[in-house]
Amino acid sequence: RYQKRALAHLDGWAEYEIRLTSDVAAWNQVRHQIREEEAQALAQALRPRQNLTLTLSGGLADPQSGSWLIGALPAVTIYALKPRAQFCIKQLGRENDVEIHTASLETGKAHPLPKLSEGTYELVASCDSLSARRILRVSSWDALQPARTCDTASAELPWSWAYG
Structure with a gap:
């Protein structure tokens, strides 16, 4: 090709x-x-720009917290001028950040993330002297909060009903 x-x-x-x-x-x-x-x-x-971008797509995110749910993580895509880039995942929130995954990924192609437990992670892509970072929060299904709903029974209507 x-x-x-x-x-x-x-x-x-x-x-x-x-x-x-x-x-x-x-x-x-x-x-x-x-x-x-x-x-x-x-x-x-x-003029070509030296650029490196890391994007997330798919998965199931909680719109209230901005985190993705365990077992429904997004895919990561790295966009760069080179055909491959280095990718690593660091778990944050401990005394020292822990690098838990590294890989050389093909650029311009979506790659599934490995299984991650609940927590906060830093995703880092690097190619030559460029790097791109994103924070990824992963939540358990139990951490989901129900959305606030409108109580329609007590809502005021702009018209009145007449009963005969």
Whole structure:
């Protein structure tokens, strides 16, 4: 699926699917070839950003507490310019944070989280010199609180009923 093809006169650049990836330093080759001021603004807007993002999707979250429920955890997806990134899970709240899981994950693909017990965790993705962090709270089903409901029997209505 991936074929590395050199792009015309741009050493260090490769085409992958429909996006260009490059070391940011290689961008200077493009910038120095552009002479017109308007084109410089466009070149700056198109300049690749060094970016790493960690997202959560799916699972079953408690909207009141913002935590996910044991057994219904989200999947994690790491977005980066590189094909793989390092991922680790640290359990927080103890005297020292404890690293409980590490893996090298394919970027751009959702990966299920391992089974986690109730607690607070820090999810960390890293690639080259970049890193992204997220806090994940996991709650037990017993910790769920019922949603507050409206008592319709005592609610005032904007009209009155006439009984005959």
